[in-house]
Amino acid sequence: MNPDPITNPLGPALRDFFISADASGHKRAYLQISEALQNPLPRVNDWRQVEYAFTRLFVGPKSLEAPPFASVYLETEPLVMGPTTMMVRSVYEMMGLVSPWKNALPEDHVSLELDAALVMENAAQQGGSAELDELRQFFVCRHMAAWIPAFVKRVSQAESAHPAIVRAAKLAGQWVDDQAVLINAQRNQHLKQGGWNG
Amino acid sequence: MDKRDAESVKQAIGCPMSRRKFLRCLAAAGALAAMPGGLLRSFDAKAGKIIYEGDYEIYRNACPRNCYDTCSIKSYVKDGVLQFIEGAKESTFTDGGLCVKGYAYTRRPYSPDRIKYPMIQDGRGSGNWRRISWDEAMDMIAKKLVEINDKDDSMLGLGLTKYSGNFGITNYAVEGMMTSLGYTTRLVGTPCWPAGIDAQNYDLGDMWCNDPEDMVNSRYIILWGANPAWNSVHTMKYIYAAQDRGAKVVCIDPVFTQTAAKADVYWQVDTSMDGALALGMARHILDKGLFDKAWVEENSVGFNEFADYLRNEITVQWASEKSGIPQQQIVEVAEEFAAAKPATIWIGYGLQRHVNGGATVRSIDALAAMTGNVGKTGGGARYGHMRTWGFNYHALLQKRPEGAKGFLGGKGPKGDFDFSGDEEAEYTDRALNINKTAEMLLTADDPPIRVLWISCKNVLSQDFDRPRMLEAFKKPELIVSVEQFFTQTVELSDIVLPVTTLFEESTINASYWHYWLSVNEQGIKPMYEAKSNTEIAAALSARMNKLKPGSCTFPTEVDTRQWMIKEFNQDIYDLFGIDSWQDLKKGPAKAKMHPASWHDLEFGTPSKKYEFRSDLCAQHGHQALPKFKAARKPYDKLRLLTPHTKFGIHSQFINIDWMEEFNKKPYCYLHPTAASERGITDGDQVRVFNKVGEVELEVKLTQNVPADVVMMYEAWFRNNAYNCQNVVDDTSSDMGKYKTGAPGVAIHDQFADVEKV
Numbered sequence: 001m002n003p004d005p006i007t008n009p010l011g012p013a014l015r016d017f018f019i020s021a022d023a024s025g026h027k028r029a030y031l032q033i034s035e036a037l038q039n040p041l042p043r044v045n046d047w048r049q050v051e052y053a054f055t056r057l058f059v060g061p062k063s064l065e066a067p068p069f070a071s072v073y074l075e076t077e078p079l080v081m082g083p084t085t086m087m088v089r090s091v092y093e094m095m096g097l098v099s100p101w102k103n104a105l106p107e108d109h110v111s112l113e114l115d116a117a118l119v120m121e122n123a124a125q126q127g128g129s130a131e132l133d134e135l136r137q138f139f140v141c142r143h144m145a146a147w148i149p150a151f152v153k154r155v156s157q158a159e160s161a162h163p164a165i166v167r168a169a170k171l172a173g174q175w176v177d178d179q180a181v182l183i184n185a186q187r188n189q190h191l192k193q194g195g196w197n198g
Numbered sequence: 199m200d201k202r203d204a205e206s207v208k209q210a211i212g213c214p215m216s217r218r219k220f221l222r223c224l225a226a227a228g229a230l231a232a233m234p235g236g237l238l239r240s241f242d243a244k245a246g247k248i249i250y251e252g253d254y255e256i257y258r259n260a261c262p263r264n265c266y267d268t269c270s271i272k273s274y275v276k277d278g279v280l281q282f283i284e285g286a287k288e289s290t291f292t293d294g295g296l297c298v299k300g301y302a303y304t305r306r307p308y309s310p311d312r313i314k315y316p317m318i319q320d321g322r323g324s325g326n327w328r329r330i331s332w333d334e335a336m337d338m339i340a341k342k343l344v345e346i347n348d349k350d351d352s353m354l355g356l357g358l359t360k361y362s363g364n365f366g367i368t369n370y371a372v373e374g375m376m377t378s379l380g381y382t383t384r385l386v387g388t389p390c391w392p393a394g395i396d397a398q399n400y401d402l403g404d405m406w407c408n409d410p411e412d413m414v415n416s417r418y419i420i421l422w423g424a425n426p427a428w429n430s431v432h433t434m435k436y437i438y439a440a441q442d443r444g445a446k447v448v449c450i451d452p453v454f455t456q457t458a459a460k461a462d463v464y465w466q467v468d469t470s471m472d473g474a475l476a477l478g479m480a481r482h483i484l485d486k487g488l489f490d491k492a493w494v495e496e497n498s499v500g501f502n503e504f505a506d507y508l509r510n511e512i513t514v515q516w517a518s519e520k521s522g523i524p525q526q527q528i529v530e531v532a533e534e535f536a537a538a539k540p541a542t543i544w545i546g547y548g549l550q551r552h553v554n555g556g557a558t559v560r561s562i563d564a565l566a567a568m569t570g571n572v573g574k575t576g577g578g579a580r581y582g583h584m585r586t587w588g589f590n591y592h593a594l595l596q597k598r599p600e601g602a603k604g605f606l607g608g609k610g611p612k613g614d615f616d617f618s619g620d621e622e623a624e625y626t627d628r629a630l631n632i633n634k635t636a637e638m639l640l641t642a643d644d645p646p647i648r649v650l651w652i653s654c655k656n657v658l659s660q661d662f663d664r665p666r667m668l669e670a671f672k673k674p675e676l677i678v679s680v681e682q683f684f685t686q687t688v689e690l691s692d693i694v695l696p697v698t699t700l701f702e703e704s705t706i707n708a709s710y711w712h713y714w715l716s717v718n719e720q721g722i723k724p725m726y727e728a729k730s731n732t733e734i735a736a737a738l739s740a741r742m743n744k745l746k747p748g749s750c751t752f753p754t755e756v757d758t759r760q761w762m763i764k765e766f767n768q769d770i771y772d773l774f775g776i777d778s779w780q781d782l783k784k785g786p787a788k789a790k791m792h793p794a795s796w797h798d799l800e801f802g803t804p805s806k807k808y809e810f811r812s813d814l815c816a817q818h819g820h821q822a823l824p825k826f827k828a829a830r831k832p833y834d835k836l837r838l839l840t841p842h843t844k845f846g847i848h849s850q851f852i853n854i855d856w857m858e859e860f861n862k863k864p865y866c867y868l869h870p871t872a873a874s875e876r877g878i879t880d881g882d883q884v885r886v887f888n889k890v891g892e893v894e895l896e897v898k899l900t901q902n903v904p905a906d907v908v909m910m911y912e913a914w915f916r917n918n919a920y921n922c923q924n925v926v927d928d929t930s931s932d933m934g935k936y937k938t939g940a941p942g943v944a945i946h947d948q949f950a951d952v953e954k955v
Contacts (some may be wrong), residue, residue: 012235019237021315021329046521052326059329059693061317062684063916067310078855081279081308081725089277097238103278103723 010036013119014172019111023047044164053162065158070108073147080106141180148176229871231949257721260707263847264362266430268709270786288785291712297431302856306699313696314726336741343677344746348647352603353380363654366705367765370594372653375735378596378752381604381625385632387940394550396933397559399691400812403802407580412793414439415576418538421449424546427456428844454902468522470551470829473558476565479532481508488536490570497799500811524880536569551945553830556933561826567808573796586708586789591617592764596752614938631940634928635661639670650674658686659849659914664923665891696728703730704762713789715828717782732758823901833948834888839909840922849914864920865898871904878954891924
């Protein structure tokens with residue numbers, strides 16, 4: 001059974017983990033992830049090593065081992081700010097939202113997408129609408145579900161894979177899967193009830 | 199990823215949500231408000247307008263790379279995102295086109311591999327990088343600078359190495375930042391073209407080439423050690439046009455290049471024997487009386503002495519033996535060249551990267567001058583020019599902090615692009631030879647280089663004697679690199695600062711070849727946390743002054759667009775026939791200059807004439823006449839050539855995905871004869887080695903290179919440790935010190951052997 005989306009802090013913690021700037025941020029988010037799970041995550045002794053691995057995977061300055069951008073996994077050429085980033089931007093804008101780092105950080109960064117999925121989940125809990133349902137179906141079940149597994153795989157197989165980061169990535173993959181199941185279940189329920197009235 | 203999933207997302211990308219749906223969703227915005235602690239924000243007016251359809255915003259840019267063509271660019275931006283670029287049609291030189299590297303420019307700001315944030319490496323070369331804020335980075339650097347100033351009572355422990363990675367004029371803010379900190383140590387000189395610059399200065403009084411668009415008027419073109427088919431694609435159209443009008447094109451190069459393939463005559467000259475060849479041609483022209491008697495009498499000094507030298511010491515047979523070109527061919531081309539009016543020679547930079555490089559350029563200049571081709575449209579000994587670079591250099595010319603102390607006794611130029619003027623002060627910066635950077639870093643003392651600042655330069659890929667450089671990079675206490683990508687230089691830095699691409703900064707660019715001027719407008723916001731060199735200087739100044747008031751004079755707040763505007767003056771406006779810099783927003787402008795350099799025959803030499811005999815040259819320790827100078831003695835079995843690749847500008851662009859598509863990895867090139875002598879076959883993994891070091895890579899056999907040559911291109915690959923500087927030493931070329939502050943380097947006077955691994 002899926003955890004309660006409003007009160008369960010796993011999604012926000014995963015979001016925060018992948019956008020943390022330093023070891024203290026990684027640690028804070030990791031502990032939040034751990035708290036959100038029934039079985040706590042293994043203890044990390046050296047957060048500095050997590051930070052080094054994190055930068056090699058997602059930040060730089062060297063060629064990224066696992067770029068955290070959807071574009072890299074969905075497009076034929078490895079570039080950001082192209083069709084995928086713009087599509088994701090348009091999804092945010094449809095929700096009346098914008099990235100605080102517009103045109104500085106690509107909108108298809110994993111943490112921004114997790115945040116959008118959380119916003120959608122929150123809105124659905126508050127009543128939702130047919131448009132939101134459609135948007136959520138597309139964004140989470142088709143878009144995120146299409147690239148996050150490839151991202152998780154790349155993190156897992158990367159040279160600099162650190163167990164804590166691999167664990168977080170796998171949890172993010174699982175979280176998206178769970179969301180997709182939830183969304184489809186809610187959608188079926190609404191269809192059974194005769195659709196949206198709004 | 200499941201193929202079907204990818205396909206469905208692809209479809210969705212192709213058909214984004216309709217505007218109608220967007221509006222309906224917006225109506226539900228109340229329910230969709232961002233959650234506490236979330237990242238996304240409610241869309242408001244501050245976030246800017248949403249652009250779904252409509253026209254692009256168009257900006258003007260100019261390629262700031264170290265390239266002849268300095269293309270004028272138009273960039274197309276939508277919703278703050280660079281979509282594509284094209285060559286500006288307003289420039290007849292660029293004529294709406296770019297090169298393959300230029301078209302790939304959109305890949306630079308948006309590569310996921312771009313350096314995004316200031317980062318610090320815990321342990322130089324360890325690969326243990328951490329992201330830090332700009333404040334933290336500036337604080338660390340500023341504290342170190344204050345510390346070394348206190349320790350040494352000067353800033354001479356701060357060294358700068360910067361060269362041609364970004365020629366945008368406002369990037370002189372890097373040098374300006376150094377000046378604003380006090381008297382510092384500068385790696386001066388140029389690895390590029392210094393011997394030739396000095397040679398042209400001795401002969402003509404300046405380096406000044408005809409407008410390349412004027413090459414169409416040439417009746418005879420010698421492309422001497424130049425490969426414009428790769429390195430100046432736009433100039434090729436003028437060469438073709440001249441060919442169509444009947445001009446003969448001769449290409450002289452040790453390597454059969456793509457340019458050679460387009461020429462009417464190709465001479466595979468023995469490397470570094472170009473001077474002998476030019477003198478042999480000159481002797482034959484002299485013997486046949488085909489020189490321009492009136493021109494040399496009226497416009498030159500020392501011709502008779504030169505003629506005596508030719509008669510006494512040079513023969514066509516000797517030139518043939520030295521150069522490997524048959525006598526009959528030398529005679530034929532010499533006669534044709536002398537008879538054709540006008541005739542021109544394009545002198546490439548490679549042929550002066552030798553211990554006899556300056557002397558060679560002087561010999562070739564002499565050939566153009568004695569045939570009366572100097573000062574004429576369609577003529578000229580073309581090398582380069584800086585006649586359109588009369589900017590204010592506002593970014594460069596900063597004040598020293600009060601009471602700053604420096605180096606006593608240093609004088610002279612600080613490089614080919616130095617515009618600081620003569621300095622009449624008690625102290626100066628300390629100048630060290632950029633072409634011997636490894637040695638300089640290892641030996642500079644009192645104080646040593648404690649902090650090394652690197653900008654617009656990939657030292658570990660481009661500077662010589664890399665094994666020694668690796669040692670040298672262990673010495674400074676702090677190394678700061680300013681970069682767009684993770685190079686081998688960043689790899690050995692302590693702090694890396696992300697710098698803007700040309701689309702993210704405002705600047706202005708001129709060419710050292712053609713006569714066009716282009717403004718470079720900022721069309722997009724800097725990605726991630728990149729800053730321009732000007733902004734970096736301001737940020738450092740702010741932190742310096744916070745730590746120690748008055749320690750840095752650089753303004754702490756800058757508007758890069760305003761700084762771009764500050765580079766203009768009335769002389770520039772007059773030269774380019776514009777009323778204001780804003781006119782350049784409509785397109786690039788061309789200097790209102792005569793297409794022929796030295797058209798008024800008023801030379802810049804001490805005698806005001808063309809100097810076959812240059813006393814100044816002799817005073818500087820060289821030969822007064824453009825005499826033959828011996829080549830470097832081989833120190834190994836094969837000559838090693840490391841010219842430019844087609845897919846990059848020095849170490850830039852090769853990491854870009856579109857380039858990688860065609861140029862995945864480095865190769866070395868060997869003649870089948872040399873290969874068979876060594877039991878090497880095509881595709882073998884080989885080791886190229888010499889007294890300097892070694893490189894291991896795959897070999898390609900080709901008859902395009904001479905049998906006594908091994909060739910590999912200079913390059914930096916993203917995921918490959920290849921580095922040709924492992925086998926290139928830092929032996930100086932003959933000239934360069936006069937005008938660029940340090941002699942050049944004999945890049946192509948290198949030798950090596952090859953063996954199968």
